[in-house]
Amino acid sequence: MRLDKFIADGNSLRLIERTREYARHFFEREGTHGFSHVERVFNLCMHIGKEEGADLEVLALAALLHDVARPLESAGRVEDHALEGARIARQYLRSLGYGEDKIEAVAHAIEAHRFSRGPEPKTLEAKILSDADKLDAIGAIGVARVFMYSGEHGRDIEASLRHFEEKILRLKDLMYTETARRIAEERHAFTVQFIERIRREIEGEI
Known part of the structure; x- marks a missing residue:
């Protein structure tokens, strides 16, 4: 998809593309929760987020990072991939000097994306990520x-x-x-x- 149809700012586009490549390396193989799932959720988030008036940068980052810990959960190395994914996202975004408020917005969306367990999504971006994950x-x-x-x-x-x-x-x-x-x-x-x-x-x- 043409991301610049949704986000015009060049710095945001570069950050999102860098995050896409960072997220991709967590997935060694495809499957029901491979990186193709992440890409579809990302695409849905951009379309829904534009319609709903969300912060598309926060939403894009959360979508790309929401399942980075899924392979760890599948391997039995972590209990909850959403919580671990939020931890990884915080660490990664802080290493780039990203704003703390936005880091927490991204992390909350990741923590709350699973429909089968809490926490309940509280922000628009968290609700959209949860919706996109279910729609897939x-x-x-x-x-x-x-x-x-x-x-x-x-x-x-x-x-x-x-x-x-x-x-x-x-x-x-x-x-x-x-x-x-x-x-x-x-x-x-x-x-x-x-x-x-x-x-x-x-x-x-x-």
């Missing part, structure tokens, strides 16, 4: 990610469909912003259609 689990991308995860963990189709019903289909009602709610409605409808279709095919309907 709905729609065509969400369907692809569920089955990628199933392939990675040996889960069959029926178990995958239960995951849709227990988690994915509930995400539509957990959005904070109006823009995310609009996007979620469309993605949710696609997901429902997919589930209905695959169930008909499982039954052998023609």
